[in-house]
Amino acid sequence: MENSKLHVAILSSPGMGHLIPVLNLGNRLVNHHNVEVTILVVSTTSSPAESQILKSTTSQNQLNIIEIPPVDISSLIDPKTTMVTQLCIMMRAARLGIRSTIAAMKRCPDVLVVDLFGTEAFPIADEFGMPKYVYIPTNAWFTALSTYCQVLDKEIEGEYVDQKEALKIPGCKPVRPEDVVDPMLDRNNQQYREYVRQGIGFTMGDAILLNTWEDLECTSLKALRENEILRSIVKVPVYTIGPLKRSAEPTGSKSRLIEWLDRQPSESVIFVSFGSGGMLSAQQISELAWGLELSQQRFVWVVRPPTEGGADGSFFTVGNGSDGIPDYLPDGFLTRTHSVGLLVPQWGPQMEILSHPSVGGFLSHCGWNSTLESIGSGVPMIAWPLYAEQRLNATMLTEELGIAIRPEVLPTKKVVGREEIEKMVRTLMQYKEGKAMRDRAKELKYSAENALSNEGSSYKSISVVLEGCQKKLLSRNNV
Numbered sequence: 455m456e457n458s459k460l461h462v463a464i465l466s467s468p469g470m471g472h473l474i475p476v477l478n479l480g481n482r483l484v485n486h487h488n489v490e491v492t493i494l495v496v497s498t499t500s501s502p503a504e505s506q507i508l509k510s511t512t513s514q515n516q517l518n519i520i521e522i523p524p525v526d527i528s529s530l531i532d533p534k535t536t537m538v539t540q541l542c543i544m545m546r547a548a549r550l551g552i553r554s555t556i557a558a559m560k561r562c563p564d565v566l567v568v569d570l571f572g573t574e575a576f577p578i579a580d581e582f583g584m585p586k587y588v589y590i591p592t593n594a595w596f597t598a599l600s601t602y603c604q605v606l607d608k609e610i611e612g613e614y615v616d617q618k619e620a621l622k623i624p625g626c627k628p629v630r631p632e633d634v635v636d637p638m639l640d641r642n643n644q645q646y647r648e649y650v651r652q653g654i655g656f657t658m659g660d661a662i663l664l665n666t667w668e669d670l671e672c673t674s675l676k677a678l679r680e681n682e683i684l685r686s687i688v689k690v691p692v693y694t695i696g697p698l699k700r701s702a703e704p705t706g707s708k709s710r711l712i713e714w715l716d717r718q719p720s721e722s723v724i725f726v727s728f729g730s731g732g733m734l735s736a737q738q739i740s741e742l743a744w745g746l747e748l749s750q751q752r753f754v755w756v757v758r759p760p761t762e763g764g765a766d767g768s769f770f771t772v773g774n775g776s777d778g779i780p781d782y783l784p785d786g787f788l789t790r791t792h793s794v795g796l797l798v799p800q801w802g803p804q805m806e807i808l809s810h811p812s813v814g815g816f817l818s819h820c821g822w823n824s825t826l827e828s829i830g831s832g833v834p835m836i837a838w839p840l841y842a843e844q845r846l847n848a849t850m851l852t853e854e855l856g857i858a859i860r861p862e863v864l865p866t867k868k869v870v871g872r873e874e875i876e877k878m879v880r881t882l883m884q885y886k887e888g889k890a891m892r893d894r895a896k897e898l899k900y901s902a903e904n905a906l907s908n909e910g911s912s913y914k915s916i917s918v919v920l921e922g923c924q925k926k927l928l929s930r931n932n933v
């Protein structure tokens with residue numbers, strides 16, 4: 455009986471931002487589509503948060519988790535190698551381990567789903583006769599840009615960021631030069647070549663699965679499916695299966711943080727967090743602290759020590775306080791704000807916080823998981839993009855969806871000052887404009903819930919994909 459279930463293997467590239475959406479997909483397939491799922495995790499030295507999430511997933515006994523033995527890529531990189539390039543190199547190097555892991559599995563998977571860094575594992579699926587899919591855990595606009603980049607690469611001269619006009623993506627909202635994804639910032643860097651190659655890889659499977667839903671991104675989805683030029687690149691079907699996000703996991707006893715939130719008025723707290731790896735400079739942290747204090751609004755802030763390097767935390771950090779009080783916060787900040795604010799060091803239970811009724815705003819780096827978690831909780835945002843495709847997401851949230859405001863300067867280019875932060879926080883939490891964004895965020899929350907319901911577009915898309923797999927397997931077995 456058990457073996458009659460479809461067995462799907464989902465390959466996760468390293469990093470919490472990749473592992474979390476893969477686990478979300480796995481849980482969705484198991485809980486709503488009666489599928490057996492094995493997660494193949496390519497891990498580096500996993501962080502405590504990563505180990506914790508893997509441990510709790512394993513203990514829930516829903517998903518089989520297999521860690522692919524880490525590969526040493528140190529001879530292939532140098533200190534300047536970007537995270538994107540490292541991920542691509544690592545995923546290529548892991549192919550041997552992925553292959554032997556699949557070959558050694560007691561029950562070979564029927565289907566291989568890879569995340570956006572995993573398409574080079576497609577030949578393994580071919581070898582084992584498995585249908586193969588790429589799961590891009592972000593949005594359709596990003597996917598259109600990524601797949602079309604191979605054309606932009608030929609047509610546009612010079613750096614994208616120096617272009618005078620927005621980049622035209624057929625059928626989609628144009629991309630402003632300053633909004634391009636990180637790998638497009640410097641065409642001479644290896645990560646740009648990797649990115650173009652990745653976009654080509656997206657089109658090499660049997661279909662593309664996106665963590666978005668039909669009503670959220672009608673224009674970009676129509677373009678991916680119907681625009682002649684894009685269609686000539688993206689020949690495979692595009693399915694929306696989202697928004698897949700974690701649900702809040704109630705822990706046995708309430709944490710001090712949740713108890714504190716319980717005591718605050720409804721929708722009065724702004725949550726401040728920059729994803730799994732986002733970091734700010736010392737000066738920016740100080741301005742943010744002042745801005746929060748001046749706004750006189752309640753807040754929960756996941757604080758990390760400042761970085762002197764990249765906003766994705768890929769460089770060294772400075773200034774860890776040794777007495778437990780971070781020395782990078784303004785003098786007396788903790789004392790002055792202790793009745794209205796709570797600091798959480800390093801990592802907080804984001805879903806529990808966002809879904810708490812006291813939380814009414816989210817100052818976020820706009821990673822797609824965070825974006826979906828905010829929408830899924832009906833919480834409007836201050837969009838503070840830092841890296842990857844977050845500038846695109848921020849533009850979508852502010853200009854198309856109308857559920858966020860953003861600073862006038864790009865936070866990675868210039869320090870956002872305390873007055874502007876104070877103003878944005880007040881606007882979001884106190885003023886009519888913020889209330890309108892909150893109402894809109896709640897509408898999107900219901901639209902998201904509809905998409906996932908049994909009659910909804912995302913539920914149906916997954917069912918169509920799984921039926922397609924069954925058919926392919928039947929015809930394979932009958933040959």
Ligand code: UDP
Nearest residue numbers: 471729730731756801802804821822823824
């Ligand atoms: N996250 C969390 N606690 C934190 C920081 C992040 O639970 O303190 C989770 C967050 O809920 C989200 C993921 O980590 O699911 C971050 O993914 P996202 O796509 O937003 O950003 P990335 O980390 O990939 O930049």
